[in-house]
Amino acid sequence: MPDKLLIITEKDMAARKIADILGDHVEVTRHGSGKQKVSSYAFDWQGRPTVAIGLRGHVMRTAFPDRYKRWSLKNLHEMIRDPDFVWVVDGGAQTVLGALRAASKGAQELIIATDYDREGELIGNEALAILGGEALKRHPHDDGAGKKRRKGGAEEPPPAEDAADAGTPHVRAMLPRAVVDRHHRVRYSALIAEEVKAAFAKPTTLDFHLADAARTRQDVDLLWGAVLSRFISLASYRYGAAYLSVGRVQTPTLRLIVDRERERRAFVPVPYWEVWADLEREGRQLTAGHAHGRFDAQAKAERAQAEADTPLATVTDYQTRPRSVKPPAPFNTTALMSAASSVGVSPSRAMRAAESLYLSGLISYPRTDNTVYPKALDLNGVAAGLTGYGPVAGIAAELAARPKLTATRGNKRTSDHPPIYPVGVPSSPLEGNEAKVYELVVRRFLATVMDAARIESQKLELSIGSQPFVARGSRVAEAGFLAVYGKYVAEREKPLPQVAPGDTFTVEAVRLEAKQTQPPGRLSQGTLIEKMEDMGLGTKATRAEIIQRLYDRTYVRGNPIEPTDLGMSLIAAFDAALDQAPVDISSPAMTARLEADMDRISEGELGWQAVLAESQEMLEHAWERLDGAIEDVRTVILEAVRRDQTLGTCHTCGGEIVAVTSRKSGKRFAACRGLPDEQAAAGETEAGGAAASGPASPGGGAAATQVADDASRSADAPPSGPAAASGEPAADAAAGAGEPADGEDTAPRRRGCGQTFPLPPFGQIAAAGKACPECGWPMIRIVGGRGSREQCIDYYGCPSNAALRERREARRNAAAEGRSTGTARRGRRRTKS
DNA sequence: GCAAGGTC
Known part of the structure; x- marks a missing residue:
C-alpha cells in the first residue's frame, strides 16, 4: 500500500478544485452534521491515495488569560505590559477539527496548500500545530472549566472534538511528529490546472517568518484594540453591549468621515451669480447659461442680464465633438461594493448577497483584489452561459457568437482569484439584494467584453443682445456597453435641437440666480470603501464589515455618511490627548507602520518579539496620555452622547x-x-x-x-x-x-x-x-x-x-390579512433581505 | 463586551 497523502487548504472550494485537477475520480465524504458540514475529497494522485480537505479560514486565535476577562481601568496598564497572550485553538472550529482528524487518519505525508498570502501562511502554521498536537486548547494560566463549575454547578461539557482527552492542555495529535516536520508547502496563484500542477511539482516548506508576521499583526491589533476599547468605554460609562470600540482600521476610517465633516463645518460659502436664459423654438424648450459662467459680483451679473435684452437669441455656432466612453474594468470586491452602494445596497449587505450567490454557484469567488481576467478564462463561454438569463439573453448570445472576445483590464492585477464574474444562471428568480447584486455582476461582465460607447458632445453658442450664451448637450451615437450597463452610469442622453448658425430661439426669460459655493459633500459608503482601499485600510474581506461596525457603534448614520456627535467626539478625544504623540491609533499611518514591521519580520530582519515589545511601549505612552486626560475624555464623550440623544425640549x-x-x-x-x-x-x-x-x-x-x-x-x-x-x-x-x-x-x-x-x-x-x-x-x-x-x-x-398613522394602520391590516392567505410571508421576506 | 483577519 503506497503512502497516504493529506492536502490541507484554506477553504472548501480550494480542496475541491485541487482534487478535481489532480485526481481522475474524486470521492466526497461529508463530516459533521447540519449546517456545519465539512467535506473531504479522496482521489488517487500519482498512484497514491490522497485526501484534500479545506479548513474554514483561521482555526487558532490569540487569547488573553481569564484574569483580563473583567473590564477594568485598573488592570489596563498590566494588560499592556504583560498581555500574556497565548495561541489557542478557536472554539468555533470544532467541526472542522473533527473532520480534519478523520481525514488525516493514516496519512504519512502532508501538503499545506493554503492561500498564497500572509494569512494563508499563518493558517498553514495553525494546521501544523494542530496536526502535530502542539496546539493549546486553552490558556495554560486558566483553570479550564473551574469557574463555570463554581457558578453553575455542572461542568461545561468538553468540546466534542476532544472528548477523549478533555483533561490535557493540548489538542491530541492527528499525525506523527515526523510527518508534520517533513511537511510540504505548495504555493499556487490561481486555482487553474496548470498553476496547481506546477505548484505541486515543486513543493517547498512553510515560511515561518511570514506566519510570525501574520500572528504579530493579530497580537498588535488585539492589544491596541482591547486596551483602548476598554479605556474609552470605561471612561465614558459604557458597559455591556453599549461598549465603544477602537481599532487600527475602524478608528482611522471613522477619522476619514469626521475629517470630511470638519471640512464641511469649516467651509465658508462664497456667493456667486449666474445668468440663465429660457429659450423656445418650434415648441421645444432650451435653457442656456451665460458664457461667462459664474459672476463673482452681483452688479456684473445684473449688467449681463440687462444687456441680454433682445426678444430673439441667435445661434452663432453649433459644434459637435465625438467622445468615447470606455467600458469599466472587471469587478474586484471593492468595485462591486462601491457599485452596489450606488444602487442602494450597503457594502456589508452586498457582501452577504455576494457570498450567498457564490455558494449557490451563480458568481465566482467574491473576495478578490484582481481586476484583470486570467488568460485561461473563456470569455465567450461565460457569455454563452448567460444566454439563459432572460434580461440579457439577446446580447449574451450575440457576444458569445463573436470570434474571440477581449475584455477591459483594471489596474489592480493580483494572482489571488479572478475578478468577480457570473458562473451560473439562477433556476428560479432571485429576490432582494441577491437579485440586485447578481444583475450587477452579470451586466458588468458583459460590459467588460463590449465596445466603448460613442457619445457626441454638442455645444450651441448663442447671442442675446450683446451677451454670449452657451447650451451643452450630448447624444449617444453608438451605445456599445451602455446597452447593458447604461443604468449604472451617469451618462445621460440629452440632445440639443438640430440648428445651424443664424437660426433663432424666442427668449422667454433671462434670469439671475444667486447661489453660493457648496461645502464638500459627505462620503457615500461606496466612496468610503474605495478610499479605504486606496489608503490600505482593511482588506477586501473586511472593509464592508468595518464600515458596518461604525454604524453599529452609532459613530455614524445615514448614507451619505454623517458622523454622530459621538463619532466626532471620539476622534476629538484622541486629537486632544494624543496630539503630537509618536503613535496615534486614530491615524491611518498606524497601518503603514505595522505593514513595514510585518515586512521586516517576514524578511527575517526583525523578530516578532521585538515588534510586539515596541508596540507595547508605544501603547503604554498612548495610554498614559489618555489616562492623564481621562476627565476630559469623559466630558467630551458624555456631552456628545447627550447631544445625540436629545431630541428637543x-x-x-x-x-x-x-x-x-x-x-x-x-x-x-x-x-x-x-x-x-x-x-x-x-x-x-x-x-x-x-x-x-x-x-x-x-x-x-x-x-x-x-x-x-x-x-x-x-x-x-x-x-x-x-x-x-x-x-x-x-x-x-x-x-x-x-x-x-x-x-x-x-x-x-x-x-x-x-x-x-x-x-x-x-x-x-x-x-x-x-x-x-x-x-x-x-x-x-x-x-x-x-x-x-x-x-x-x-x-x-x-x-x-x-396620514402617517393611517398608512401604518392600512399596512398592518394588509399584513394581517395576507398572513392568513400566505402571501404576506413572501412580501416580508423580500423586505428583510 | 475588546481588533482584524480568514471563511460559512
Missing part, C-alpha cells in the same frame, strides 16, 4: 426629551429626563448614557440612543402599537446593563416628568432642531439609507402625523 416641564431603547424588548421610545441641573438633586447613581447597538445599516434598523431613566415608569406610557414604545418600565432601559467594574465611576442618574412618545422602529433618530408648527412638540429626523425624513415626535397626538 419637553412641552410639559421644560426638560430634555431623549431617545431611549428598552433593554428587554429592544423597542425605542422618547422620554423626558428633566433638566441637567437635576443631576445633583437626584443623588442616585447608575450606569448611564449608553447607546444601544444594532444593525444600523442605512435602510435597515438603526438603534436610537439608550439612556438610564425613570421616566417611562409613569402611567403616561404610550399605548403599544406598530411603532409604539413598549410601555415597559423604564428600568429596562437603564443603559448598558451590567455592573460597573470594580466599583469604578458611574454616571449620575436623572429623572424626568414622565412624558413619553413612541419612536419609529427603523432608522436612526436624531433631533430635527425645530418645533412642530402644529403642536409645538419637537420634530425628529429619521435617518435611513435612502435619506431622511422629519416628523413630529408626538406620533399619536399630533394632527400632522394623521
Whole structure:
C-alpha cells in the first residue's frame, strides 16, 4: 500500500478544485452534521491515495488569560505590559477539527496548500500545530472549566472534538511528529490546472517568518484594540453591549468621515451669480447659461442680464465633438461594493448577497483584489452561459457568437482569484439584494467584453443682445456597453435641437440666480470603501464589515455618511490627548507602520518579539496620555452622547426629551429626563448614557440612543402599537446593563416628568432642531439609507402625523390579512433581505 | 463586551 497523502487548504472550494485537477475520480465524504458540514475529497494522485480537505479560514486565535476577562481601568496598564497572550485553538472550529482528524487518519505525508498570502501562511502554521498536537486548547494560566463549575454547578461539557482527552492542555495529535516536520508547502496563484500542477511539482516548506508576521499583526491589533476599547468605554460609562470600540482600521476610517465633516463645518460659502436664459423654438424648450459662467459680483451679473435684452437669441455656432466612453474594468470586491452602494445596497449587505450567490454557484469567488481576467478564462463561454438569463439573453448570445472576445483590464492585477464574474444562471428568480447584486455582476461582465460607447458632445453658442450664451448637450451615437450597463452610469442622453448658425430661439426669460459655493459633500459608503482601499485600510474581506461596525457603534448614520456627535467626539478625544504623540491609533499611518514591521519580520530582519515589545511601549505612552486626560475624555464623550440623544425640549416641564431603547424588548421610545441641573438633586447613581447597538445599516434598523431613566415608569406610557414604545418600565432601559467594574465611576442618574412618545422602529433618530408648527412638540429626523425624513415626535397626538398613522394602520391590516392567505410571508421576506 | 483577519 503506497503512502497516504493529506492536502490541507484554506477553504472548501480550494480542496475541491485541487482534487478535481489532480485526481481522475474524486470521492466526497461529508463530516459533521447540519449546517456545519465539512467535506473531504479522496482521489488517487500519482498512484497514491490522497485526501484534500479545506479548513474554514483561521482555526487558532490569540487569547488573553481569564484574569483580563473583567473590564477594568485598573488592570489596563498590566494588560499592556504583560498581555500574556497565548495561541489557542478557536472554539468555533470544532467541526472542522473533527473532520480534519478523520481525514488525516493514516496519512504519512502532508501538503499545506493554503492561500498564497500572509494569512494563508499563518493558517498553514495553525494546521501544523494542530496536526502535530502542539496546539493549546486553552490558556495554560486558566483553570479550564473551574469557574463555570463554581457558578453553575455542572461542568461545561468538553468540546466534542476532544472528548477523549478533555483533561490535557493540548489538542491530541492527528499525525506523527515526523510527518508534520517533513511537511510540504505548495504555493499556487490561481486555482487553474496548470498553476496547481506546477505548484505541486515543486513543493517547498512553510515560511515561518511570514506566519510570525501574520500572528504579530493579530497580537498588535488585539492589544491596541482591547486596551483602548476598554479605556474609552470605561471612561465614558459604557458597559455591556453599549461598549465603544477602537481599532487600527475602524478608528482611522471613522477619522476619514469626521475629517470630511470638519471640512464641511469649516467651509465658508462664497456667493456667486449666474445668468440663465429660457429659450423656445418650434415648441421645444432650451435653457442656456451665460458664457461667462459664474459672476463673482452681483452688479456684473445684473449688467449681463440687462444687456441680454433682445426678444430673439441667435445661434452663432453649433459644434459637435465625438467622445468615447470606455467600458469599466472587471469587478474586484471593492468595485462591486462601491457599485452596489450606488444602487442602494450597503457594502456589508452586498457582501452577504455576494457570498450567498457564490455558494449557490451563480458568481465566482467574491473576495478578490484582481481586476484583470486570467488568460485561461473563456470569455465567450461565460457569455454563452448567460444566454439563459432572460434580461440579457439577446446580447449574451450575440457576444458569445463573436470570434474571440477581449475584455477591459483594471489596474489592480493580483494572482489571488479572478475578478468577480457570473458562473451560473439562477433556476428560479432571485429576490432582494441577491437579485440586485447578481444583475450587477452579470451586466458588468458583459460590459467588460463590449465596445466603448460613442457619445457626441454638442455645444450651441448663442447671442442675446450683446451677451454670449452657451447650451451643452450630448447624444449617444453608438451605445456599445451602455446597452447593458447604461443604468449604472451617469451618462445621460440629452440632445440639443438640430440648428445651424443664424437660426433663432424666442427668449422667454433671462434670469439671475444667486447661489453660493457648496461645502464638500459627505462620503457615500461606496466612496468610503474605495478610499479605504486606496489608503490600505482593511482588506477586501473586511472593509464592508468595518464600515458596518461604525454604524453599529452609532459613530455614524445615514448614507451619505454623517458622523454622530459621538463619532466626532471620539476622534476629538484622541486629537486632544494624543496630539503630537509618536503613535496615534486614530491615524491611518498606524497601518503603514505595522505593514513595514510585518515586512521586516517576514524578511527575517526583525523578530516578532521585538515588534510586539515596541508596540507595547508605544501603547503604554498612548495610554498614559489618555489616562492623564481621562476627565476630559469623559466630558467630551458624555456631552456628545447627550447631544445625540436629545431630541428637543419637553412641552410639559421644560426638560430634555431623549431617545431611549428598552433593554428587554429592544423597542425605542422618547422620554423626558428633566433638566441637567437635576443631576445633583437626584443623588442616585447608575450606569448611564449608553447607546444601544444594532444593525444600523442605512435602510435597515438603526438603534436610537439608550439612556438610564425613570421616566417611562409613569402611567403616561404610550399605548403599544406598530411603532409604539413598549410601555415597559423604564428600568429596562437603564443603559448598558451590567455592573460597573470594580466599583469604578458611574454616571449620575436623572429623572424626568414622565412624558413619553413612541419612536419609529427603523432608522436612526436624531433631533430635527425645530418645533412642530402644529403642536409645538419637537420634530425628529429619521435617518435611513435612502435619506431622511422629519416628523413630529408626538406620533399619536399630533394632527400632522394623521396620514402617517393611517398608512401604518392600512399596512398592518394588509399584513394581517395576507398572513392568513400566505402571501404576506413572501412580501416580508423580500423586505428583510 | 475588546481588533482584524480568514471563511460559512
